[in-house]
Amino acid sequence: MNSWLIQNASIVGRETADIAIENGVVTEVGTGLTAPEGARVLDATGLIALPGLVDLHTHLREPGREDAETVESGSRAAALGGYTAVCAMANTSPVADTAGVVEQVWRLGRDAGLVDVQPIGAVTVGLKGEHMAELGAMADSAANVRIFSDDGFCVADPKMMRRALEYVKAFDGVIAQHAEEPALTAGAQMHEGEFSSQLGLAGWPAVAEEAIIARDCLLTGHVGSRLHVCHVSTAGSVEILRWAKSKGWRVTAEVCPHHLLLTDERATTYDPVNKVNPPLRTDTDIEALRAGLAEGVIDVVATDHAPHSSEDKDCEWAAARPGMLGLQTALSIVVKTMVEPGLLDWDGVAERMSRRPARIAGLDGHGLDPAPGVPANLTLIDPAASWTVVPNELASLSRNTPYAQMTFPATVRATFLRGEATVLEGKAQK
Amino acid sequence: MIRHLLSAADLDRDTATLLLDTARQLGQALTGREVKKLPTLRGRTVVNLFYEDSTRTRVSFETAAKRLSADVVNFSAKGSSVSKGESLKDTAWTLQAMGADAVVIRHPASGASHRLAGWVDGSVLNAGDGTHEHPTQALLDAYTMRERMGRLDGLRVTIVGDVLHSRVARSNVLLLRTLGADVTLVAPPTLLPVGVETWPARISYDFDAILPKTDVVMMLRVQRERMTDSFFPSVREYSRRYGLDLRRAALLPDDALVMHPGPMVRGMEIAPEVADSARSAIVEQVANGVLVRMAALYLLLSGEKGAE
Structure with missing residues (x-):
């Protein structure tokens, strides 16, 4: 079943070789390999083999909003996007702030069996920023949580942030911060600048992100812990x-793919499909984010895949929930904005979309280039193909993609x- | 002709001028008539969809539509705010099924009229959307200025007050620029949006210095509640620095005009003696509102259907 001979793939964009897989583990990488016993043969001529992508920032909406996404539907979208592991954010209903909820999400992911679903635990009870959640219990649970985040909300209280950073040192955890000073973003709808002034939409100033990032970096240095900054969106950050x-x-x-590609000018349509938090910003920010990602100052690309039902998007801008789909478009957007x-290069793509996120999340079997003894978590990309985004054809239960009718390079073949x-021939296998 | 009136930016100079000329002609056509009604829009349905209390704007639109013999349906949706009740989209479909030829919408969310225009076949007139725009207010202001001052080209207009939260200011800046006026905005820096430097207007924090170089001064309402959110320290300080009192009014050229879109906060942004003075056009503004709204309905609805 889980034995394959993948022929003539370009290994991470470099040399062409065959990959032999036996019982889920890579046994050999080289030219002219013979198929292991019972293995299926896949001709990967012209395709690039990457270590399976790892997303540090996915909203799967289950439990609580199964009308918008389930662990299974989100896992399918992830697999189709080339992912083999996703980290599920904690802002579900109930919030993933106990061992019970993170284990539920973890089991749902295992049952779906399309990607490894690694739950992220909430930092504070109910994401309210008041009382620390039982981080240790989540770390010790079957879900083995290492990333903690109140994403959707900022851990705004500096004392709470300091304590959380200190506390997770005991189990090598990391706090993933949604950097947004709430006092500066009350009612905020979009990036504060030229377009917000014209559109009469309350501004979300860049400084609200930058001030928290600066504070948290200082706190992290002070207590010697680990900080991960979610969805960096500004040049100043x-x-x-x-x-x-x-x-x-x-x-x-x-950094999220949409922040590498789209600007706040999108809001002039007042179509909330372009509403996201942090908001779409300016060309200057895009340029700085791309440069920062190339340089490695920004370590990884994460999707912030945020499905929303139509009633939460087919409405007035201010009434709409923030967020956009991302899992199936992320790789193509990285190719368009970074590779082209x-x-x-492809090694850089593997680093920022697979190896580095796997290491940050502590996912041992992921983010490893194909080599003997390594779990066969990988994806095959056709770099020469292109595709057009049709919202109804996406695997997510929701349709809130800002990329409808846009054509992008690179497709995920398997x-x-x-x-x-x-995934085989671009189709989900379950 | 344009199909919707969502923003003052929808109007180019020719269209805006046509609209003001049409308002004037309609005014003349009604003058001296015993029955103040024209048959132009007989058989057409105009829906007033109001999500906010605004008696003056609703009555103005209703009067305008009735004087053109349209059937008027008032659909008060106040209370069914953006977060509860029937969604705007479902309401749009209801109006669509009713066969509304035009929908006049007032809504607390910026961009609501843009959204509505995507969901109905009829014309949409923005009667104020959040802190975005209020284009018929700008039209009636421009009409009033043109009637009183005889021109708009080169007219020096100073708009004073809470520009940040003002849909009136946004529409006026756009329309007045289109019609050739020079606009200066005066406000405490806290009540000007970040990004205002990209607007086609000058900015000043010194009201006294601007007044002698002003042909029209338009005072915007300033809500007391802004004080609690630290936009300014107190009503008295606001009044001292940015209010139009008698001393300041005396700095204006003799023929300068004083305007206010209403509702006024007397004693805050404008002194009662100034509001009621001979140079005030505040009452005319209201009367002219009916004429420009008639012109807008007339031009949007009587044009060839589906010309676009």
Whole structure:
């Protein structure tokens, strides 16, 4: 079942070789390999083999909003996007702030069997920022939680943030911060600038993100812990992160595909499909984010895949929930915004979308290039193909993609989770 | 002709001028008539969809539609706010099924009229959407200025007050620029949006210095509640720095006009003696509102259907 001979793939964009997989584990990488016993043969001529992608920031909506997404539907979207592992954010209903909820999500992911679903635990009870959740219980649970985040909300209280950073040192945890000073973003609807002033939509100033990132980097250095900054969206944030890293502090950061591609001008349509938190920003920010990602100041690309039902998007801008789909478009957008302009090669893509996120999340079997003895978590990309986004054809239960009718480079042809094909010929296998 | 009137930016100079000229002609056509009604929109249905209390704007639109012999349906949706009750989209479909030829919408959310225009076949007139725009207010202001001052081109207009939260200011800046006026915005820096520097208007924090170089001064309402959110320290300080009192009114050229879109907060942004003075056009503004709304309905609805 989980034995394959993948022929003539370009290994992470480099040499062409065959990959032999037996019982879910890579046994050999080389030319002219013979198929292991009972193995299926897949001709990967012209395709690039990458370690399976790992998403540090996915909203799967289950439990609580199964009308918008389930662990299974989100897992399917992830596999189709080339992912073999996703980290499920804690802002479900009930909130993933106990061992019970994180274990539920973890089991749902295992049952779906399309990607490894690694739950993220809430930092504070109910994401309210008041009382620390039982982080240790979640760490010790079957879900083995290592990333904690109140994403959707900022851990705004500096004392709470300090305590959380300190507390997770006991089990090598990391706090993933949604950096947004709430006092500066009350009622905020979009990036504060030229377009917000014209559109009469309350502004979300860049400084509300940057001030929290600066504070949290200082706290992280002070207590010697690990900070991961979610969805960095401004040029100023990149500068602060560069400075924090120069101090040797253990700070990592992610950028979302939409922040690499789309600007706040999108809001002029008043179509809430373009509403996201943090908001779409300016060309200057896009340029700085791309440069920061190329340089490594921003470590990873994470989707912030945020499905929303139509009633939460087919409405007035201010009434709409923030967020957009991302799992099936992320790789293509990285190719368009980073690979095509020459900012990243395929090794760079593997680093920022697979290896580095796997290490941040502590997912041992993921983020490893195909080599003997390594779990066969990988994806095959056709770099020469292109595709047009049709919302109704996406695997998510929701339709809130800002990329409808846009054409992107690169398609995912196949994805393997421990040797099992979750995607073949661009189609989900379950 | 344009199909919807969502923003003052929808109007180019020719269209805006046509609209003001039409308002004037309609005014003349009604003058001296015993029955103040024209048969132009007989058999057409105009829906007033109001999500906010605004008696003056609703009555103005209702009067305008009735004077053109349209059937008027008032659909008060206040209370069914953006977060509860029937969604705007479902309401749009209801109006669509009723066969509304035009929908006049007032809504607390910026962009609500844009959304509605995507969901109905009829014309949509924005009667104020959140802190975004209020284009018929700008039209009636421009009409009033043109009637009183005889021109708009080169007219020096100063708009004073809570620009940040003002849909009137946004529409006026756009329309007045289109019609050739020079606009200056005066406000405490806290009540100007970040990004205002990209607007086609000058900015000043010094009201006294601007007044002698002003042909029209338009005072915006300032809500007391802004004080509690630290936009300014107190009503008295606001009044001292940005209110139009008698001393300041005396700094204006003799023929300068004083305007206010209403509702006024007397004693806050404008002194009662100034509001009621001969140079005030505040009452005319209300009367002119009916004429420009008639012109807008007339031009949007009587044009060839489906010309776009």
